[in-house]
Amino acid sequence: MPVHKPNLDPPFNVVRASHVEFGVTDLGRARAFYVDCLGLLATAQDPDALYLRGVEERNHHSIVLRRTHVPEIRALGFKLASEADLDRAAAWFTRRNLPVAFPDVPHQGRTLRTADGFGMPLEFYVQMDQVQSMLQRYAAHRGARIQRIDHINCFTPDVQASYDFYTEIGFRLTEYTETDEADARLWAVWLHRKGNVHDLAFTNGAGPRLHHIGLWTAGAADILHICDVMATSGWLSNMERGPGRHGISNAFFLYVRDPDGHRVELFTSDYLTVDPDLEPIRWSLRDPQRQTLWGHPAPKSWFEEGSPFAGVPLHEPALAAQPVVAR
Amino acid sequence: MPVHKPNLDPPFNVVRASHVEFGVTDLGRARAFYVDCLGLLATAQDPDALYLRGVEERNHHSIVLRRTHVPEIRALGFKLASEADLDRAAAWFTRRNLPVAFPDVPHQGRTLRTADGFGMPLEFYVQMDQVQSMLQRYAAHRGARIQRIDHINCFTPDVQASYDFYTEIGFRLTEYTETDEADARLWAVWLHRKGNVHDLAFTNGAGPRLHHIGLWTAGAADILHICDVMATSGWLSNMERGPGRHGISNAFFLYVRDPDGHRVELFTSDYLTVDPDLEPIRWSLRDPQRQTLWGHPAPKSWFEEGSPFAGVPLHEPALAAQPVVAR
Amino acid sequence: MPVHKPNLDPPFNVVRASHVEFGVTDLGRARAFYVDCLGLLATAQDPDALYLRGVEERNHHSIVLRRTHVPEIRALGFKLASEADLDRAAAWFTRRNLPVAFPDVPHQGRTLRTADGFGMPLEFYVQMDQVQSMLQRYAAHRGARIQRIDHINCFTPDVQASYDFYTEIGFRLTEYTETDEADARLWAVWLHRKGNVHDLAFTNGAGPRLHHIGLWTAGAADILHICDVMATSGWLSNMERGPGRHGISNAFFLYVRDPDGHRVELFTSDYLTVDPDLEPIRWSLRDPQRQTLWGHPAPKSWFEEGSPFAGVPLHEPALAAQPVVAR
């Protein structure tokens, strides 16, 4: 990898990964998973959608579950710093001949719907309805006591291209995996705006697809508890990988699958990355500890399965290298 | 203190502290505290009583809340190993001219009601209705995720006399506090049957009264969480002392008061004491770390307030020494 | 399984599993593992042996590492309640035509060396040199902050025979695995004396061999930390299984292998079992959650590998049934 030069003067100011909209085929079953089991708070529900948030979030929603015919991802949401940034973003995407629309989105202010070069659906906005933080309403904390959304992780058919696109709009690299050839190629990148390891990550694979979203908990104990809960209340087969410690990001993690197969990571304990001169950390694709510091390989499903973006065609990845796989 | 010689061949075999019966003046309010806040499980409820247990307990109840006109303690329950032990216990108390009765007690087998020399109401039994352990029904764990009853702690007007009485029936000393005079006098004793620091403890004070019962949690994190819950859901003034680490027993603790003023300790992390030759640990009454390893003195209420036993007169303590008090 | 009837009047009183003697081929390397990495305290060392204990232990040692030519187990130690019990034990083993000897054992009082019917070397004693508890010397806690030895787990060629032998001398059953045939056969048993899930367990397999010893930590956080330490300080390949939650015993666990291949479990969070009428919990051999509540199968090595007892021949197990295996 050539030296990472973060764009410290990006065309518009992305604050952070903010929300996702999941298409789910059974809202009741999805609510059982996200609210009754994982413990997310339901801000609002109508016949077609359920709006969820973590206990510290004052934004109306960080996950929207929308009733759809097939499981799919409908939007990846990022908050911008100001309305002027929103206009600059629209202009930037227009110059790139990428789609630009400002649909009405419930509970959000002016919202730009666009896509990246692979068709990944992006949603930029500045204002969202504000609701009560429940961080100090401890009696309402349930399940994994999820605090907030942390990040979005996607498969891309070309990690280098996705890296180039998002660093141009100001995302900064914190860690990356590459092949060990003399002409090393990027296998995965972790990119941030908000000051921890990532808001957005990309891994090599048939894409674009959502690999998972990451939800932040206060500590590993909350993740162990949700393992115990899921394993003994009918959600055992929804536990896909972990708990464990990532080499990359140092996070303590658990990957679970919702009733539609969408993947959610419970995630905690990474580190501060606000320094603009932070040197990105390189990992070899052949290093099993990059995946799990404790050596456990990830299952095959974890490398192969992901959620399609609604109406977006898949492309096979250019890079055929394979990481260590469990079974 | 003279050398402690545990009675390894006691007149009857006490297995452990098993349950208490609290007289409470408002069952609904008591349920709000014990079940909705602390997270104890309700095994059964009738108009006059609520039966509670911790998540690992298969015994029908470890706390009975009984509707009464005034707050009071009605029974301290201990499990015996066999029906023959129960008969031996009855004979032993009869020989001591202490009360002996076998009333019908709901959900318990043959039950001996008696009292110690100060009138402290004791209940011995062997069999209790068995119910489902909820230890691995993690989705039902709430509040402090209390696992089981651990111990009973009482004020006595004469610690030496209480020590003599209970060691004779097989309780073993693990730690004790005494004055620093040449002719040292016992201030407090911790006595066990089940193999950790205590099933029954006595502290110098107007008595007999119940000082508190101890409820076991899996770790300190559960205790910190219930602090957060109580402080933000209307129970702030019921938090009396802690959280902290005891010097004595090494336990991590929190003391709370129920709506009738009965004191409950959430307790975890003491140590194994099954070795018959375990040397009891001595603490000086003047050592503030015996109370709280981290130096925080206990509040005055903690030294002065306790729950009366129904119909049992109080006696002032013989020993006037005073420990370090906060305010 | 027929109803378990604990022997409440055993021929001699076993207090608990107390210590093991491991034959190791490189004392320096073993010290690096047990002391520098796991954090056990070294009570004493001479050229041929290293004596270790956990932070709460006042016994001189719970693990003896003795320099040997090949990895092997030399003794499984159990504490008895009194010298009279020791004499009764000698008489009982003599009547069984099992070996009886009273060798001098450093740091221990009168010590009976004998064996069970399969030749498993047993060591019974009452007194051991007492040393300082380090429980409240927190600055000296390192690694997994191990508190004490908890249990001993062995392969046996005949679980039923081992069960019969040890229940006769007073061990009590808490949990067991059996086959699902009409004529169910025992696959594994967990037996205790000290009041938690086990002091001694047996699993079907070529034996007798030691499967592992269990060391107690105060909570899961200590076990997660030692995973992080081992994975990043040269001990990654010594991590065999976990961390995870057992269905059986509900314990949070990690299995590691020492430099000679001896297996050690870090173990915490089981439950109290002192009630003589505690109903043993049955698990089906085909239930993957009995091994790991979260569904992870154990590796093949975990089912096949164990430590031989010095000079004791192996027997293939009578029972050929196989549990779920990972790889």
Place this chain on the structure above:
Amino acid sequence: MPVHKPNLDPPFNVVRASHVEFGVTDLGRARAFYVDCLGLLATAQDPDALYLRGVEERNHHSIVLRRTHVPEIRALGFKLASEADLDRAAAWFTRRNLPVAFPDVPHQGRTLRTADGFGMPLEFYVQMDQVQSMLQRYAAHRGARIQRIDHINCFTPDVQASYDFYTEIGFRLTEYTETDEADARLWAVWLHRKGNVHDLAFTNGAGPRLHHIGLWTAGAADILHICDVMATSGWLSNMERGPGRHGISNAFFLYVRDPDGHRVELFTSDYLTVDPDLEPIRWSLRDPQRQTLWGHPAPKSWFEEGSPFAGVPLHEPALAAQPVVAR
């Protein structure tokens, strides 16, 4: 308080609170406290200074201990985003007639030394020597396993004036305490740059003085452990307040005093504040839960004692209101 309008286009870009320089009278004793007890890593030491960092920090130092004749604070360090920001900062302070100097500072690139209007010594820089992150060298983690510096908290004689000064250079308000009068006055403010509750806070009091620096740990368990360590290894009297949960910031905390009386907070579990439209949280000065959610008042020393800045005169505060005090 009037509506908070963060300055989203500040004159120069402060990244975060980065380091402090403590004048200490006994470097050996200070090292015993910070390194041997708290577990900070020593990056470098010379006869006159000791450079410390947390386990995740790649900056050469976040605390400099410099041998001085009297305890004092010599610099509060903040990292800027670029060298151009450093020039803009110098220009801005010059325009304010505040001191501007570029002394050579060991291990740092070009460094601006200046002061705020009350004389509080500030140090701005962009580059510092980079060293190895020890985040995944878990075997080297000791004591409280401190990860990084989090914030700086100062007494000011005029909270409103300090608030005005620092918001002008881009600090954003997250929480504040004010009096309950119709014409409410600011008692304390929490201001951030890096995206959590604060990089810099001010409390009403004789000032300017340093109240404390905050050091981040991964969770509450690390803070409980350091309580146990300090209480049992000779540092009991250095424990000033806590552990507990702040109402403000929601952080779990412990305040300790170093051998020279400088105050250090161990701090964890606040929340993400990167949203520019985040509404600051108001607390009443009379609300005891703002200090400690669990109700424990802070000791008098906590309100009165602080570290002087070298050579900077003290001013009594304009505001005489008093919070709830313990003793």
